[in-house]
Amino acid sequence: MASHFLNGNDFEKDYKALVDSLLASKKIWRAVGRHLLDVARYADNKGYESDANRNIWQYRDWVIRSFNQDKPYDTFITEQIAGDLLAKPYGTSNL
Numbered sequence: 001m002a003s004h005f006l007n008g009n010d011f012e013k014d015y016k017a018l019v020d021s022l023l024a025s026k027k028i029w030r031a032v033g034r035h036l037l038d039v040a041r042y043a044d045n046k047g048y049e050s051d052a053n054r055n056i057w058q059y060r061d062w063v064i065r066s067f068n069q070d071k072p073y074d075t076f077i078t079e080q081i082a083g084d085l086l087a088k089p090y091g092t093s094n095l
Contacts, residue, residue, distance in 0.1 A: 029064060036063060042059070
């Protein structure tokens with residue numbers, strides 16, 4: 001798709017098609033989720049090579065799934081901060 005954009009004749013149409021294809025890709029949301037997890041200092045281990053793995057991968061997968069589902073920001077933050085206190089959790093928000 002990127003090569004079509006670079007070699008195309010109609011910049012606006014090709015640019016729009018490129019952006020739409022990137023936003024439709026689940027790979028882009030995995031990358032966006034990874035940045036958010038970096039800010040939250042997420043790690044599968046405690047930082048040492050001899051540490052055992054921790055079973056918190058469900059949180060990582062929930063973040064990526066939330067981006068893939070285009071979850072509204074306010075819902076994402078509410079589930080992030082008080083997810084276990086919600087009276088009626090939203091679908092797959094239970095970790």
